[in-house]
Amino acid sequence: MSRPDDSRYLKGGPVAQRIIAAVREDAAIAAAEGFPPKLVSITVGDTDAVDVYVRNQRAKAGLAGIGFEERRFAADITAGELEAAIHGLNADPRVTGIIIQRPVPAHVPIKILQAAVHPLKDVEGMHPASIGNIVYNQLDLAPCTAAASVELLKETGLELKGLEVVVVGHSEIVGKPIAFLLMSEGATVTVCHHMTRSVAAHARRADALFVAVGKPRLIKADMVKPGACVIDIGINSETGPDGESRIVGDVDTESVKEVASWITPVPGGVGPLTVAILLRNTMVALNRQRALYRATYGVADKLAAE
Numbered sequence: 001m002s003r004p005d006d007s008r009y010l011k012g013g014p015v016a017q018r019i020i021a022a023v024r025e026d027a028a029i030a031a032a033e034g035f036p037p038k039l040v041s042i043t044v045g046d047t048d049a050v051d052v053y054v055r056n057q058r059a060k061a062g063l064a065g066i067g068f069e070e071r072r073f074a075a076d077i078t079a080g081e082l083e084a085a086i087h088g089l090n091a092d093p094r095v096t097g098i099i100i101q102r103p104v105p106a107h108v109p110i111k112i113l114q115a116a117v118h119p120l121k122d123v124e125g126m127h128p129a130s131i132g133n134i135v136y137n138q139l140d141l142a143p144c145t146a147a148a149s150v151e152l153l154k155e156t157g158l159e160l161k162g163l164e165v166v167v168v169g170h171s172e173i174v175g176k177p178i179a180f181l182l183m184s185e186g187a188t189v190t191v192c193h194h195m196t197r198s199v200a201a202h203a204r205r206a207d208a209l210f211v212a213v214g215k216p217r218l219i220k221a222d223m224v225k226p227g228a229c230v231i232d233i234g235i236n237s238e239t240g241p242d243g244e245s246r247i248v249g250d251v252d253t254e255s256v257k258e259v260a261s262w263i264t265p266v267p268g269g270v271g272p273l274t275v276a277i278l279l280r281n282t283m284v285a286l287n288r289q290r291a292l293y294r295a296t297y298g299v300a301d302k303l304a305a306e
């Protein structure tokens, strides 16, 4: 390939910065009008990838002028106690959005928690009603990581209609929504998971390969079609050769970048864009809440003024 290596990296930072700048303007206007946006993150137990995410949420929310609060709960909390905490946040008009960090400990049914978040505060699009909207292609509150991953594919300029796409990993939060978003764009989508007989055989056919599994270096160069676009969603913590902790994705970037035409780096790829889209979703949620407020109280205000 004649292009210098660096142009193969599909970086999330520049797109994220544009989104955050726009969010910042909207947030300042909303705050001046008496509706300051606020995001609340719920973490249960300890997970490295969650720590990285929450740290960046806090930092970028600060830049965007969105309030941020982390509620951290011990791993032995009961599902009932968590549900009660979520109901409290639903009822609090100062809270715009709620995100439940995954995974939660095995004794807590994540679906019950996701369904407990009021759909108007569901900034991740994980409530069953929000997930349904993806099937209907109503995407203004789409799951952040899936939206970020598809956005980076679009940055390549590849024609999505008829594109052969393979998604490795079929979680509700990443793999499945990516598949739906891309089907809506006209791509032909194959979804692989741990029971797939040969992930490699599917992956090698892909013009665009999305990987969201949580296993460092799962995807090697011989699993990638020359010229493909590889979107690496994995965030894994490991100890580097220098003894320092670092994050790596699910793709063996060093070898794959010799074969692929585009690859998202980790860090610096999907992650920063995920955070930006979460903040943008918070503003979408705020605007929906304000519209409901106007619809409910606007007439009363008018009557009072008469």
Ligand SMILES: NC(=O)C1=CN([C@@H]2O[C@H](COP(=O)(O)OP(=O)(O)OC[C@H]3O[C@@H](n4cnc5c(N)ncnc54)[C@H](OP(=O)(O)O)[C@@H]3O)[C@@H](O)[C@H]2O)C=CC1
Binding pocket: 049, 102, 145, 168, 169, 170, 171, 172, 173, 174, 175, 192, 193, 194, 195, 196, 199, 212, 213, 214, 215, 233, 234, 235, 236, 270, 271, 274
């Ligand atoms: N960059 C970002 O913004 C984000 C990054 N992440 C990261 O993405 C990764 C995946 O996250 P998430 O989807 O939540 O994880 P889950 O653990 O929920 O899902 C992992 C998926 O990978 C599949 N899988 C497991 N082993 C294999 C294998 N050997 N071959 C093929 N498929 C396999 C599983 O299949 P099965 O269910 O059949 O076992 C499952 O569908 C993690 O590293 C996470 O930290 C997550 C969210 C956002």
Ligand SMILES: Nc1nc(=O)c2c([nH]1)NC[C@@H]1CN(c3ccc(C(=O)N[C@@H](CCC(=O)O)C(=O)O)cc3)C=[N+]21
Binding pocket: 049, 050, 052, 053, 056, 099, 100, 101, 102, 103, 124, 144, 145, 173, 235, 247, 266, 267, 268, 269, 270, 271, 272, 274, 275
């Ligand atoms: N309900 C839920 N939704 C998620 O989207 C979700 C989750 N739970 N649990 C954990 C994983 C992981 N995840 C990350 C997102 C962004 C970065 C991120 O910002 N990464 C930067 C910074 C890296 C760094 O600071 O070292 C980067 O990749 O460049 C990291 C990790 C979202 N996840």
